[in-house]
Amino acid sequence: MTAEPGPEPGPEPDHGPGHGPGRRHLRQLLERAVRVELRVRRAVEARRRTDPNPDDEFRGLYLTEETILRLLEEGRPFPAPDDATEPGAPGEPAEPGAESAVYEERAVTDSPLSGLIREFELTALDVEILLITLVPDLDDRFEAFYAYLNDDVTRRRPTIGLALGLCGLTPADAAARARLGPHAPLRSGGLLLVEEADRPFLGRALRVPDRVTAHLLGDRTPDPRLADLLAAWHPVEGVGDAKALAGAVDSGVLLTYLREDQGGAGTALAATALSLTGRGVLGLDLARLAEDPTPVEAVRALVREGRLTGAGLVCAPVDALSREHPELLRLLTSAPLPTAMVGRVPWDAAWATRPPLLLNAPRVEPSVRSRLWHEAYPGPAALPADLDVGLLLAPFLLTPDQIEGAAAGAAQTAALTDGPVDATDVRRGARAQNAAGLDRLARRIEPSVGWPDLVLPPDVHAQLRELTARARYRDQVLGTWGMRPGGGRGRGVSALFAGDSGTGKTMSAEVIAADLGLDLYTVDLATVIDKYVGETEKNLERIFSEAAGVNGVLLFDEADAIFGKRSDVKDAHDRYANVESAYLLQRMESFDGLAILATNLRANLDDAFTRRLDLVIDFPVPDAEHRRLLWERGLGGALPRSPDLDLDFCADSFELAGGNIRSIAITAAYLSAESATPVTMPILIHAIQREYQKLGRLTLASEFGPYLRLLT
Known part of the structure; x- marks a missing residue:
């Protein structure tokens, strides 16, 4: 990793999302890391001078002195700062934090490292320990250095005792040891992992999580651990008083609960408010979290991600955790960053140790629905002039995300016919946003009548x-x-x-x-x-x-x-x-x-x-006039009929409801198909007789009149 001479400094390029803030931020990190190399060099020299048995024939099982010398002579891997000097006499203790003060004066205030120091409230000693642990991920030579200093070729990461020693501190320094305790910022914030818990405290290995390393190098890609849990909730204009909520967040409100009804815009309102405060938005799907095998680990990774990137949390729906996993809600609501919870259930004080700001999330009003649909519609910009999307969506209670999904669904449906989107496409796209849970409890009917x-x-x-x-x-x-x-x-x-x-x-x-x-x-x-x-x-x-x-x-x-x-x-x-x-x-x-x-x-x-x-x-039960229409509709236009079919007689004589008439018409159709003849009056009278038998009604001569003789 030896740095090559570069061009003269110039304007920093904009690398875009996921590519880091620029070389000057990386240089700041590397300048801080070079001090770690100076400390390691000093420690290796001290080890060489004080080794009681340098000619040990088993030394090769660890690392030979020649190997360490060769690695040291390969050159400094980091660009040295202008005022960097070689360390003093080997074994001379370093004052923790003294060297880092030089870099604090000219730190890049918007760099990932500076942001980390501010957000997690790290001391100078915390930063030194973090960098000591980080450098093996920046230059693999340090694996050999740490193995040599640990006197164990299998232990290639710094231990707690080694990290404290490189900072010039004694292992018995209680204040220094406390900085590596479970409730100290480095560990509670997820910046540093202490492994091998079965070993004595000083012998436990230290490791920086990969996501923290990537963040310090400028990578804004969220932790892969969260890939299946994150939801893309984004700001939406015109849904509630986002400015008021943003003002509350700016004034120090960390926890908000937005209770919403069907079609509510709670997640959109929270995302809009966070964006107005200058923060990013991390959306967490609580329904997916409830199914995660290690949800506590996922929540901790999410909180760390929010603190690393300066984002706020938007978590929904609370209903998914409220009954079975209240402990996860308590963990989320205790996060030291702005958090908005969204759900339909009433707030329970047992879910949090801090009181939330309780608000009712508004619905997406009809005028906003139409605008969101048109903004999200991926098809041609020109839509039919008579297509009133706002009126078509009026019966639907949709969230902003569902409206976007409905627009995409309408475009896909229209693509089947290769024509412009119409009212049917808009409605189908909206219906496609329905959840499937009700299908298990009720029978769904897709309407086919008008x-x-x-x-x-x-x-x-x-x-x-x-x-x-x-x-x-x-x-x-x-x-x-x-x-x-x-x-x-x-x-x-x-x-x-x-x-x-x-x-x-x-x-x-x-x-x-x-x-x-x-x-x-x-x-x-x-x-x-x-x-x-x-x-x-x-x-x-x-x-x-x-x-x-x-x-x-x-x-x-x-x-x-x-x-x-x-x-x-x-x-x-x-x-x-x-x-x-x-x-x-x-x-x-x-x-x-x-x-x-x-x-x-x-x-x-x-x-x-x-x-x-x-x-x-x-x-009401239909009268004779309506029964005549029902007979005509029931038999339809495709079913062949005999000219002698007397529907007027049927309408006047038989007081039947529309459902019964429909049933008689179907029975007559089957009888007609079996006999391979059109529907005749005998067939129709026979079908009426069967319906009477189903209803338990008597076949009276006053009703059947001249057709009584056709009864079997």
């Missing part, structure tokens, strides 16, 4: 449109206009669909989901109920928790199974049934999504529950 497929009275149609408008404009009404009610209610929209089976409740929920561009998730509450106390609430909480990470329409079927009227408590069953109903009432109010409850028995529902709903829509 408003023209509904056969309902005009007033029911109008109410369904109103429900869709509530979901689309809730951010404007409840957020921008401040119409949000109190009592802990969220921005969710809830409705009750009441009516007999087959009247179109589920299909209407699917149409609403399609109109909003969302998926439909159906939950059968009858399967959620558990006979054991407290289990029903746990099942419901899992559903709502998973639904909080999904932009979709949540349909609770058979809602009367749990939303029944609360009764007087006569036994334990009544008490816990009332608890279940009360819990679900409360949870529905705080839910931020779109929830639809379907029931066949509206009269069984608790009045307190229906009062909390945004809309209650009754689905």
Whole structure:
């Protein structure tokens, strides 16, 4: 590593990220390291003069004197400072820190070494010990030197005793030994590792972690140990009062907790505030940390990385650690650098020894969503003029990162057709950001029907449109206009669909989901109920928790199974049934999504529950006019029909709901396929008879009229 003569000093080049701050910073480090070489030379000379048996025939098992002399004569590996002189008499003790003072006067204040001294509050002795330990990683000759001084060819790193001796200190100096204790800055900050703990204190080897060495040489690449844990959270304009939070950080606030709801911008707000303070951002994905085999080691590496680079920490989601790993939260919140924790759960004082600044993270407002989407869209700059991205994304609660992902997903979907991005592409990109947890608890339906497929009275149609408008404009009404009610209610929209089976409740929920561009998730509450106390609430909480990470329409079927009227408590069953109903009432109010409850028995529902709903829509049994339309829609246009098919008679005579008519049409289609004939009136009457048998209804002559003879 002998330094070659270089060109005359000139302006320092900008090496860019990951390439160091320039040669002058490296020169400062090497100038400090040359003092270590002078100390080592002095120690080797002293060892040679005081060796009691220089002609030992087994000396080759260690290192011969000739080998050490040859290494010393190879030349100084570092560029000597202008005032560097050869050491004095061998064995003369050096005053710790005296030599380093010369370099402090002309240190490069923004160099990695200077930053290390300030951030970790290192003393002059700390710096000398750090450099003594560091030099074998800068010049491999020092491995032989240290092995020679350790009198053991296998021990090529300095020991605690050797490091103290090279600093001119005695092994019994308690203050010096304390600088290498577990709570001293060098070790607690992760700058120095003390190995071989089973050896006596003075014989333990010292090592500088590779990441610290790389940082001192100007490498800004994060520790590889953190590669799978870091999240790329970056500043975003227009999400909350970042200036106020930045001011709090500048005033000394080290810990902040940003509680957010679905679609919150907590990580973006924290990253923006840190950037305003001039710090970098280290994002930690706590869900990945929870799965790490050695999470404590990872947290320590992260804190060290933040201190090395002058960055702040943004950690989310706290929910991933709050129950199973609170000790990791305590370790993170005790970091001596600005730390922002982001989550949806309430803050627990047991998670930290210092009080946090508690804030509510805002959502990304509709106007900002559109801007972020356009900024992140990787496709052509020119988009269709009629594409209103803000309106299309209005029903979705997305974080800034999810909006960027939605834009990339829309571009990929549009690439399949090699055409411009359209509304369907935008919605598919947004739906692709959904978490998959709810799929394990509910059945996901990708909507395939629209408003023209509904056969309902005009007033029911109008109410369904109103429900869709509530979901689309809730951010404007409840957020921008401040119409949000109190009592802990969220921005969710809830409705009750009441009516007999087959009247179109589920299909209407699917149409609403399609109109909003969302998926439909159906939950059968009858399967959620558990006979054991407290289990029903746990099942419901899992559903709502998973639904909080999904932009979709949540349909609770058979809602009367749990939303029944609360009764007087006569036994334990009544008490816990009332608890279940009360819990679900409360949870529905705080839910931020779109929830639809379907029931066949509206009269069984608790009045307190229906009062909390945004809309209650009754689905009547269709009249003859609507039944005629349902017969026509049910049979479709592709199914071959006989000219004698009397759909007017079917609509007038059989009081059936739309679901029953659809089922009859499918049965008739199978019978037609089997007989290889179009659907005739006998086939249709036979299918109606089978539906009556399923329903347990009698086949009356007054209903079947002239076609009674066709019954089998």
